[in-house]
Amino acid sequence: xxNFTNNPGVATKGSATISNAVFSGAFxxxxxxxxxxxxxxxxxxxxxxxxxxxxxxxxxxxxxxKKDEKPITPPKVMTFKPLATxxxxxxxxxxxxxxxxxxxxxxxxxxxxxxxxxxxTIRANGGIxxxxxxxxxxLNSSAGHHYVLLVSGKARQSSTTPGFKIGNIDxxxxxxxxxxxxxxxxxxxxSSTITVHVLRASVLRP
Numbered sequence: 001x002x003n004f005t006n007n008p009g010v011a012t013k014g015s016a017t018i019s020n021a022v023f024s025g026a027f028x029x030x031x032x033x034x035x036x037x038x039x040x041x042x043x044x045x046x047x048x049x050x051x052x053x054x055x056x057x058x059x060x061x062x063x064x065x066k067k068d069e070k071p072i073t074p075p076k077v078m079t080f081k082p083l084a085t086x087x088x089x090x091x092x093x094x095x096x097x098x099x100x101x102x103x104x105x106x107x108x109x110x111x112x113x114x115x116x117x118x119x120x121t122i123r124a125n126g127g128i129x130x131x132x133x134x135x136x137x138x139l140n141s142s143a144g145h146h147y148v149l150l151v152s153g154k155a156r157q158s159s160t161t162p163g164f165k166i167g168n169i170d171x172x173x174x175x176x177x178x179x180x181x182x183x184x185x186x187x188x189x190x191s192s193t194i195t196v197h198v199l200r201a202s203v204l205r206p
Contacts, residue, residue, distance in 0.1 A: 001060075002042055004092050011164070020152060046117070047060075047062060047064075047071035048060060048072055049061050049063065049064050049065070049071055049072065050072050051065055051069075054154050057107065072083075072154055087138050088139070096112070096130045099155070103182050106137065106140040106143060106145065106188070107136055107188075108136065108137065108180055108188055108189035109136045109137070110134075110136040110189075111133065111134075111135050111136075111178055111179075111180055111189040111190065111191045112133065112134050112136065112178075112191050112192070113131060113133060113176055113177075113178055113192075113194055114129070114132045114133060115130065115131065115132040116129075116130075116176075116194075116196050117194070118192075118194035118195060118196075119194070119195055119196075119197075120197070121196075121197040121199060122196055122198050122199065123151075123198075123199045123200075124169055124196065124199070124200055125200055125201045127167060127168045127169050127200060128165055128166065128167050128169065128172075129165070129166040129169040129174075129198065130163070130164070130165050130166075131149060131163070131164040131165075131176060131178075132162060132163055132164075132165065133147055133149075133162040133163075133178050133191070134162065135147075135162065135180065135189070139160060139162070139180065141160040144182055144183030145160075145181070145182055145183075145188065146158050146159065146180070146181060146183075147159050147160070147161075147162060147164075147178060147179070147180060147182055148179040148180075148181050149166070149176065149177075149178055149179075150175075150176070150177040150178070150179065151166060151169070151174055151175070151176060152174050152175050153175065153177075160183075167175050169198055170200075171196075171198050171199060171200040172197070172198060173195055173196070173197045174193075174195070174196055174198060175194070175195050176192050176193065176194050176196060177190065177191060177192075177193045177194075178190075178191040179191070
């Protein structure tokens with residue numbers, strides 16, 4: 001059996017007493033709420049009854065004083081998750097996989113077509129055009145970055161190496177543009193566009 005009252009006096013066995021002369025009404029109300037919740041948590045199978053005497057003193061007990069007295073519903077007990085210690089935080093961070101942020105956010109300062117030169121005339125009897133690129137910093141292929149070479153505005157090849165060999169190139173003038181893209185196709189860098197003139201031998205039939 002438990003018995004709790006806010007009637008001024010001295011605490012005795014089986015009861016807990018709080019003096020209104022010592023604690024304010026607000027503190028008493030908060031304390032009562034905590035105690036009732038604790039009692040309910042400890043005695044979850046027992047009913048809790050509230051009695052008010054003629055002087056307005058409130059008593060909480062697990063024993064009803066009247067036959068038709070109904071138990072009350074105690075407030076929910078608040079629970080708090082303890083904060084992690086610095087050691088626990090450090091252990092959690094050490095278990096996380098290494099961040100790939102630096103690899104995926106590489107910023108390219110420069111991308112150029114090193115060969116051929118702009119407005120250069122190239123004899124390509126076999127129809128193969130060689131192109132060499134330079135990038136600063138170097139291509140970060142581990143992050144899924146790759147080069148893309150555009151011929152006359154259309155993507156012709158992609159590679160993780162800076163060298164290209166474009167086959168079946170037609171005679172005439174063509175524009176060349178290089179790009180660096182990520183694995184989603186986002187453009188990370190663009191080169192200046194150059195123009196080349198391709199010469200190919202022709203066989204004249206009689």
